[in-house]
Amino acid sequence: MHRTKPPRRHPSRQVAAICAICFTALAAAGCSYSGGIENPLIRKATWFSYLNGDDIRDRCESLPDRFEVRxxxxxxxxxxxxxxxxxxxxAGGARVTARAMPQDAGNLLKFRLSDPLATGRWEQSTVTLSPAEREQLVARLADSxxxxxxxxGIDLKSWGSYWVSxxxxxxxxxFNAWKAGSERxxxxxxxxxxxxxxNTGVPFYEPHPARFADSPTITRSSGDRQxxxxxxxxxxxxxxxxxLP
Incomplete structure (x- = not known):
């Protein structure tokens, strides 16, 4: 008896289907960040909520004794x-989790069907501080x-350098913010x-003010839609x- 083989699904189509489902679920969640920033799908859907610290605001309101900095x-x-x-x-100390976008983020050569999100995942490290080290860190953060x-009224442009806390x-x-090129x-x-x-091992990207050459005015006129x-x-x-966009 001749049996017809089921059509073989192309791997890229499988990945696209998975991503479409994930994005739909994230959109339904309302784009409010509640954890998982290391996941590139969550990061894409909730980045502005993460920057604004919506989750920290909620925890601070419900737990007035909480100490947390982003x-x-x-x-x-x-x-x-x-x-x-x-x-x-x-216990009087603190944990510091560092995350950084690797230089080859999005490199398709690193793509694996077993872990399709690996190319967008950031490097991560964690350090534990003693109570004395935490106190010193808090003092330095306060000075900054x-x-x-x-x-x-501080404009923060994605094509320029800035810090947000x-x-x-x-x-x-x-909430505080500093953009490169300003007096602050x-x-x-x-x-x-x-x-x-x-301890992520990712080199620091040297800060620079937002340059007109990198602005959407230039990229759109040059046809660089992406x-x-x-x-x-x-x-x-x-x-x-x-x-917020």
């Missing part, structure tokens, strides 16, 4: 983003303005502070971000 460095969104999560360990609020301390939320930039030393706590699509501009408002 630092995000945007070297250039298409080249490098780094984040640092600093959380109390419940992490426990102060940013003035309204969101902190919960003593029941209060503090020299008031912070965040990279110098977190560098000894970063580059133009991933530009975004945010502005600081009342203790947070406004104008």
């Amino acid at each position: 630092l995000v460095y945007n070297g250039k969104f298409t080249e490098q983003v780094r984040s640092y999560e600093i959380k109390s360990d419940g 303005g992490v426990f102060r609020r940013a003035p309204s 969101i902190a919960c301390r003593d029941g209060e939320v503090f 930039w020299d008031q912070q030393q965040l990279w110098q502070i977190v560098r000894p706590l970063d 580059a133009a699509d991933i530009h975004f501009l945010m502005t600081t408002g009342d203790n947070g971000l406004i104008g």
Whole structure:
């Protein structure tokens, strides 16, 4: 008896179907971040909520004794983003989780059907701090303005370098931001502070002001649709971000 073989599904179509299902599920979740930033699908759907620290705000409101800090460095969104999560360990110390976009992020040569999201996953490391080390870290963060609020009206362009911080301390939320090329930039030393706590092995992308040559005006006129699509501009408002895409 002759048996007809079932049609063979192309691997790329299988991956596309999986991604479509995942994106649909994430869209249904309302794009509010609640964890899993290392997953590229979650990161894509909830990035602006993560930057604004929506999850930290919720925890700070419900747990007034909580201590938590998130630092995000945007070297250039298409080249490098780094984040640092600093959380109390419940014994007076803290855990610092560093994440960084590898230089070959999105390299299709690393694609594996067994782990289709591997090409978009960031490098990660964790460091544990003693109570004395945590106290020293908190003091240095305070000196850089992490426990102060940013003035309204700071434009943060994805094609330029900036730091964003969101902190919960003593029941209060503090949002701050610094963009390269501004007077406020020299008031912070965040990279110098977190560098000894970063074991990701990813080199630091040197900061630069947002350049017109990298703006969507240029990328669109040059026909680079993909580059133009991933530009975004945010502005600081009342203790947070406004104008989110």
